[in-house]
Amino acid sequence: MKQSYSGPVKAVILDWAGTTVDHGSLAPVRVLQEVFAKRGVPISEEEARRDMGVLKIDHIRKILFSETVSARWSKAVGHNPIESDVESLFADFVPLQLECLVKYSNVIDGVAETVGRLRKRGIKIGSTTGYTRPMLEMILNPAAAQGYAPDCAITPDDVGAGRPHPWMIYANAIRMQVEPLEAIVKIGDTPVDIEEGLRAGVWTVGVARTGNMIGLSTEDFAALAPPEEATRLKNARAQLASSGAHEVIDAVADCEAAIDAIEGRIRKGERP
Known part of the structure; x- marks a missing residue:
């Protein structure tokens, strides 16, 4: 034993x-909000923070496929969110996050x-x-x-x-x-x-x-x-x-x- x-x-x-x-x-929240806003789908700070701590591409996926953000995405972009949207958002996120990190x-x-x-x-x-x-x-x-x-x-x-x-x-x-x-x-x-x-x-x-x-x-x-x-x-x-x-x-x-x-x-x- x-x-x-x-x-x-x-x-x-x-x-x-x-x-x-x-x-x-603050760094991840500010960049997440910027990335979604550029697609015409603003997200609140609460939405950006809800799943904080997970790998960033997973974080973006959780935000995008949440019920409220998914509905706003469909209206703004013209189609329901799909996995390629996650990858595209993450591609936008990475350089902005790298730029932001030293500041924070x-x-x-x-x-x-x-x-x-x-x-x-x-x-x-x-x-x-x-x-x-x-x-x-x-x-x-x-x-x-x-x-x-x-x-x-x-x-x-x-x-x-x-x-x-x-x-x-x-x-x-x-x-x-x-x-x-x-x-x-x-x-x-x-x-x-x-x-x-x-x-x-x-x-x-x-x-x-x-x-x-x-x-x-x-x-x-x-x-x-x-x-x-x-x-x-x-x-x-x-x-x-x-x-x-x-x-x-x-x-x-x-x-x-x-x-x-x-x-x-x-x-x-x-x-x-």
């Missing part, structure tokens, strides 16, 4: 946009310092994303220049499929030589981040304030009136918790307490 794991967290796997860079996860590559406050402290605890730092490899390459160097460079950075291109499949997490574990999976924590700002972690059999932590669930830049969030800020945070935390997150935090800078709590649960014999 396999002995239960009772040791410390060995690795943390972080999402990118909305978790470690791009407060509010600022590392979120506290990330670099927190990662430094995690490493002092012997924790390895991995990452997964909904970006393609060329897109991620655009932000790796700017992030490193700001003090954040994960030990491993996996994209859907590297493993054949994106979230919610667990393959990117498995690839992180293999490349960083970390086992068992119960010693890994996945941190991200979308429900599909949480699903990715749960499918992989690792612990999950949702990020409420800096990411897609609120969707505001640092400055816009700071400008909220206190009651509005409290309401938005409460709703974001609730959505991530209902997605199955083992812990919910407001930002990566708050993750050490969540990791301590998870290590306590491990010592009690709990499993993800």
Whole structure:
């Protein structure tokens, strides 16, 4: 019989946009809205954010084939959406996203310092994303220049499929030589981040304030009136918790307490 794991967290796997860079996860939303608007089919920010976190071509597919957008597409374009429309939209999306990424590559406050402290605890730092490899390459160097460079950075291109499949997490574990999976924590700002972690059999932590669930830049969030800020945070935390997150935090800078709590649960014999 396999002995239960009772040791410390060995690795943390972080999402990118909305978790470690791009407060509010603005880059993908702005480009998605631009791409659809150019076809005469404007989409709302809510429609652009609904499936955030999946591979971008899958994200476009989900938007296009949603009931409301599909109806608007048929009216504007003259035919019901088909798979070639997805491919065409994605072809438009890629260069615009590449152009936009550096503008929105600022590392979120506290990330670099927190990662430094995690490493002092012997924790390895991995990452997964909904970006393609060329897109991620655009932000790796700017992030490193700001003090954040994960030990491993996996994209859907590297493993054949994106979230919610667990393959990117498995690839992180293999490349960083970390086992068992119960010693890994996945941190991200979308429900599909949480699903990715749960499918992989690792612990999950949702990020409420800096990411897609609120969707505001640092400055816009700071400008909220206190009651509005409290309401938005409460709703974001609730959505991530209902997605199955083992812990919910407001930002990566708050993750050490969540990791301590998870290590306590491990010592009690709990499993993800």
